[in-house]
Amino acid sequence: xxxxxxxxxxxxxxxxxxxxxxxxxxxxxxxxxxxxxxxxxxxxxxxxxxxxxxxxxxxxxxxxxxxxxxxxxxxxxxxxx
Amino acid sequence: xxxxxxxxxxxxxxxxxxxxxxxxxxxxxxxxxxxxxxxxxxxxxxxxxxxxxxxxxxxxxxxxxxxxxxxxxxxxxxxxxxxxxxxxxxxxxxxxxxxxxxxxxxxxxxxxxxxxxxxxxxxxxxxxxxxxxxxxxxxxxxxxxxxxxxxxxxxxxxxxxxxxxxxxxxxxxxxxxxxxxxxxxxxxxxxxxxxxxxxxxxxxxxxxxxxxxxxxxxxxxxxxxxxxxxxxxxxxxxxxxxxxxxxxxxxxxxxxxxxxxxxxxxxxxxxxxxxxxxxxxxxxxxxxxxxxxxxxxxxxxxxxxxxxxxxxxxxxxxxxxxxxxxxxxxxxxxxxxxxxxxxxxxxxxxxxxxxxxxxxxxxxxxxxxxxxxxxxxxxxxxxxxxxxxxxxxxxxxxxxxxxxxxxxxxxxxxxxxxxxxxxxxxxxxxxxxxxxxxxxxxxxxxxxxxxxxxxxxxxxxxxxxxxxxxxxxxxxxxxxxxxxxxxxxxxxxxxxxxxxxxxxxxx
Amino acid sequence: xxxxxxxxxxxxxxxxxxxxxxxxxxxxxxxxxxxxxxxxxxxxxxxxxxxxxxxxxxxxxxxxxxxxxxxxxxxxxxxxxxxxxxxxxxxxxxxxxxxxxxxxxxxxxxxxxxxxxxxxxxxxxxxxxxxxxxxxxxxxxxxxxxx
Amino acid sequence: xxxxxxxxxxxxxxxxxxxxxxxxxxxxxxxxxxxxxxxxxxxxxxxxxxxxxxxxxxxxxxxxxxxxxxxxxxxxxxxxxxxxxxxxxxxxxxxxxxxxxxxxxxxxxxxxxxxxxxxxxxxxxxxxxxxxxxxxxxxxxxxxxxxxxxxxxxxxxxxxxxxxxxxxxxxxxxxxxxxxxxxxxxxxxxxxxxxxxxxxxxxxxxxxxxxxxxxxxxxxxxxxxxxxxxxxxxxxxxxxxxxxxxxxxxx
Numbered sequence: 001x002x003x004x005x006x007x008x009x010x011x012x013x014x015x016x017x018x019x020x021x022x023x024x025x026x027x028x029x030x031x032x033x034x035x036x037x038x039x040x041x042x043x044x045x046x047x048x049x050x051x052x053x054x055x056x057x058x059x060x061x062x063x064x065x066x067x068x069x070x071x072x073x074x075x076x077x078x079x080x081x
Numbered sequence: 082x083x084x085x086x087x088x089x090x091x092x093x094x095x096x097x098x099x100x101x102x103x104x105x106x107x108x109x110x111x112x113x114x115x116x117x118x119x120x121x122x123x124x125x126x127x128x129x130x131x132x133x134x135x136x137x138x139x140x141x142x143x144x145x146x147x148x149x150x151x152x153x154x155x156x157x158x159x160x161x162x163x164x165x166x167x168x169x170x171x172x173x174x175x176x177x178x179x180x181x182x183x184x185x186x187x188x189x190x191x192x193x194x195x196x197x198x199x200x201x202x203x204x205x206x207x208x209x210x211x212x213x214x215x216x217x218x219x220x221x222x223x224x225x226x227x228x229x230x231x232x233x234x235x236x237x238x239x240x241x242x243x244x245x246x247x248x249x250x251x252x253x254x255x256x257x258x259x260x261x262x263x264x265x266x267x268x269x270x271x272x273x274x275x276x277x278x279x280x281x282x283x284x285x286x287x288x289x290x291x292x293x294x295x296x297x298x299x300x301x302x303x304x305x306x307x308x309x310x311x312x313x314x315x316x317x318x319x320x321x322x323x324x325x326x327x328x329x330x331x332x333x334x335x336x337x338x339x340x341x342x343x344x345x346x347x348x349x350x351x352x353x354x355x356x357x358x359x360x361x362x363x364x365x366x367x368x369x370x371x372x373x374x375x376x377x378x379x380x381x382x383x384x385x386x387x388x389x390x391x392x393x394x395x396x397x398x399x400x401x402x403x404x405x406x407x408x409x410x411x412x413x414x415x416x417x418x419x420x421x422x423x424x425x426x427x428x429x430x431x432x433x434x435x436x437x438x439x440x441x442x443x444x445x446x447x448x449x450x451x452x453x454x455x456x457x458x459x460x461x462x463x464x465x466x467x468x469x470x471x472x473x474x475x476x477x478x479x480x481x482x483x484x485x486x487x488x489x490x491x492x493x494x495x496x497x498x499x500x501x502x503x504x505x506x507x508x509x510x511x512x513x514x515x516x517x518x519x520x521x522x523x524x525x526x527x528x529x530x531x532x533x534x535x536x537x538x539x540x541x542x543x544x545x546x547x548x549x550x551x552x553x554x555x556x557x558x559x560x561x562x563x564x565x566x567x568x569x570x571x572x573x574x575x576x577x578x579x580x581x582x583x584x585x586x587x588x
Numbered sequence: 589x590x591x592x593x594x595x596x597x598x599x600x601x602x603x604x605x606x607x608x609x610x611x612x613x614x615x616x617x618x619x620x621x622x623x624x625x626x627x628x629x630x631x632x633x634x635x636x637x638x639x640x641x642x643x644x645x646x647x648x649x650x651x652x653x654x655x656x657x658x659x660x661x662x663x664x665x666x667x668x669x670x671x672x673x674x675x676x677x678x679x680x681x682x683x684x685x686x687x688x689x690x691x692x693x694x695x696x697x698x699x700x701x702x703x704x705x706x707x708x709x710x711x712x713x714x715x716x717x718x719x720x721x722x723x724x725x726x727x728x729x730x731x732x733x734x735x
Numbered sequence: 736x737x738x739x740x741x742x743x744x745x746x747x748x749x750x751x752x753x754x755x756x757x758x759x760x761x762x763x764x765x766x767x768x769x770x771x772x773x774x775x776x777x778x779x780x781x782x783x784x785x786x787x788x789x790x791x792x793x794x795x796x797x798x799x800x801x802x803x804x805x806x807x808x809x810x811x812x813x814x815x816x817x818x819x820x821x822x823x824x825x826x827x828x829x830x831x832x833x834x835x836x837x838x839x840x841x842x843x844x845x846x847x848x849x850x851x852x853x854x855x856x857x858x859x860x861x862x863x864x865x866x867x868x869x870x871x872x873x874x875x876x877x878x879x880x881x882x883x884x885x886x887x888x889x890x891x892x893x894x895x896x897x898x899x900x901x902x903x904x905x906x907x908x909x910x911x912x913x914x915x916x917x918x919x920x921x922x923x924x925x926x927x928x929x930x931x932x933x934x935x936x937x938x939x940x941x942x943x944x945x946x947x948x949x950x951x952x953x954x955x956x957x958x959x960x961x962x963x964x965x966x967x968x969x970x971x972x973x974x975x976x977x978x979x980x981x982x983x984x985x986x
């Protein structure tokens with residue numbers, strides 16, 4: 001485990017989380033949330049939690065993002081905050 | 082075979098839920114029958130379990146999932162543990178489920194339309210979750226089961242009208258915060274002890290009680306459970322969720338969900354952490370929490386007094402009752418804790434009775450305001466008798482169970498000299514008396530002509546309210562059982578309290 | 589910059605950094621759940637909140653020298669075929685603790701289930717209110733509104 | 736509200752931050768969680784007790800199999816709940832004659848051909864993930880999600896009606912229920928053979944190999960059950976959310 005790598009991902013994650021919550025376009029927010037999921041999945045793979053990383057890649061970055069996009073398309077895309 | 086009763090209680094509704102799913106949404110009666118049979122067998126197993134505990138010397142049953150024996154001094158698998166308290170609460174859960182199943186029969190098709198089979202599936206899975214919560218001896222397994230109950234109740238509540246959907250969304254947010262705090266607390270315990278079995282954690286923690294992270298773990302777990310049980314400042318989600326939910330759902334969840342969470346709180350306080358730890362810091366937080374409970378009781382009573390909607394009023398009374406139980410549990414006194422445990426059972430019985438009666442009245446009259454009760458004694462004598470029994474128990478008159486549980490709680494308060502708690506209980510009884518005698522007076526003496534035919538309020542979706550021409554026998558039967566149980570739990574209070582006392586670990 | 593050379597990071601930052609970030613992420617999520625007005629934003633906050641807790645659990649299971657919690661071929665062979673005792677072949681500090689991983693698989697599943705259900709409920713809300721902004725929904729529900 | 740939220744979050748956050756000082760450091764091998772006998776037992780004895788090299792799979796499906804059963808139930812509840820909340824059944828109004836233009840609608844030729852090419856490969860890999868969970872990362876859940884996403888991909892590329900021909904709503908619900916019946920039924924089979932619930936070793940007479948191999952085989956069986964449920968429910972969730980519960984033309 002290379003800790004420099006680890007710290008960079010963690011900081012990116014915080015940035016991604018903040019962006020996902022700041023963006024007013026919900027589609028954009030959802031996509032940034034997908035990036036967040038991939039980053040955290042990368043982190044877990046680095047920590048040796050391969051099964052968790054695999055699941056997060058399939059579920060967090062895959063299915064969650066897809067169903068959120070599906071909802072955004074079926075409802076409103078703009079958000080006030 | 083008898084040693085498998087513990088797990089069979091849980092498996093019957095699980096398979097029932099799967100079979101109702103397979104039957105599909107066309108065969109509604111078959112779905113209902115399956116659910117009823119599964120709940121009945123499950124109730125038999127639950128009652129059998131009480132008998133087995135009475136017969137066993139140790140007063141508790143353990144069941145190891147997967148047959149994994151203890152190894153290296155720890156449980157490596159998941160273990161179920163049923164003591165007298167757990168057995169009684171499980172029996173309460175499945176019996177309420179069973180009676181509510183009878184109650185649902187005629188109205189489900191009207192309220193759920195095409196989704197009857199989904200309703201039965203979710204309801205049975207909710208019972209699975211509640212039974213599992215009560216019996217499990219594994220801290221993480223408890224989290225999974227809490228989530229099962231939460232998810233089913235989100236879905237069941239959201240099946241109602243648009244207000245129900247909105248309150249269900251708030252419930253999702255609050256419920257997730259609560260469950261996640263619980264999960265986080267369990268993580269803190271795991272990082273300190275390296276195990277998840279409740280008994281093992283408690284054993285390993287004893288020599289590190291002073292550590293701050295254990296205190297945080299305790300605080301997080303308590304916070305999570307309080308959100309789930311709607312303890313006063315955190316109660317925001319409950320009144321809307323339960324009063325706007327479909328009546329089949331509200332009458333079922335209101336008696337069970339908060340009570341089971343109170344049971345979990347007792348479990349965490351007395352078995353996971355031990356009384357010695359929880360009450361030793363009394364001056365710091367024990368006192369504070371009793372005061373919070375007092376505020377909860379008073380605030381719940383006042384909010385109920387201000388309501389004009391019958392179901393809203395009942396949900397605020399639940400908030401006050403939660404205050405009773407939390408206060409009793411934190412008094413650090415044997416009588417208070419026993420009273421708290423006994424109040425779980427009696428509150429479930431009387432809330433169930435009141436909610437059933439209120440649902441029947443609302444279905445019959447199509448009006449959910451208190452004025453709907455005007456002159457009802459002549460139109461619906463049986464229903465109003467059931468309602469009166471529940472109301473008397475809420476006020477605390479003998480021989481109903483509400484009197485005895487209040488008696489134990491008050492004597493607990495007197496034992497430790499916590500007079501303000503005693504005063505709060507008496508005050509709340511007084512308010513309940515005002516509330517319910519107002520309704521009963523209106524129902525007994527009021528003349529129907531006084532309200533006349535003023536227009537009924539529209540329901541929240543803007544449509545005309547649904548009314549029934551007469552009350553179906555299945556509903557009356559379930560109300561009869563519910564009000565009978567209010568009396569039975571009251572009359573056999575000494576037996577029940579004797580059993581419960583044996584289950585309490587020494588403080 | 590000489591403190592970098594003396595292992596300042598390894599000593600003070602690295603051991604706790606994961607835990608700090610988990611708290612920060614969790615608070616970001618919690619703040620969004622409490623204060624955001626848009627229901628979808630609340631749900632994104634909820635997902636972040638849950639992943640933060642999962643991050644915490646996975647961090648518990650890490651050991652400094654550990655690899656993945658799966659036996660290699662040689663070890664498997666040595667134990668199953670040659671019958672060597674497992675406690676000699678397996679150096680337990682070389683394997684990450686599998687228990688938190690298992691727990692978090694479950695937690696991820698619970699998280700996605702909650703998210704899916706919550707999205708369904710928010711679509712249901714959108715169907716009746718035609719908006720996902722909380723203040724607008726509450727406006728419609730006010731007695732003066734067209735309820 | 737914002738201010739109140741900020742204060743609450745700030746207090747909780749700072750308490751939690753301070754408390755991290757009490758933790759054993761990250762990667763510390765001597766922490767109770769890492770040194771604990773439970774974790775050592777899993778690491779050292781899994782291979783003896785179950786003959787499965789992947790400890791996570793073994794702990795998931797056997798030692799804590801009861802948890803995993805409920806995890807599957809959670810997924811099932813999510814699927815059923817979404818249908819119960821969102822679905823609008825309108826089959827009385829429109830009889831919906833069989834649309835002849837099955838694969839013609841939805842997107843252009845390149846996307847559809849690529850999809851027809853890729854979907855079988857995804858499904859093959861998903862089956863490998865389900866079956867190979869004993870030796871490598873993966874298992875019923877991950878494989879099931881991948882199978883489910885292959886259907887989602889198909890629905891995205893060729894339109895939902897075409898995907899519904901492969902995995903209709905009724906069929907999805909039945910598959911999901913069957914998955915849990917496989918899991919819980921396997922546990923009940925253990926009861927009938929005299930063991931506790933989910934005690935796979937009691938199925939020894941039924942399965943080839945010794946009691947440990949019986950555990951290993953049973954794990955595969957329950958993973959298949961999990962995969963059934965997850966596949967069906969993932970697709971059901973997507974198809975309901977993408978069409979606002981109408982299950983007509985989706986995204």
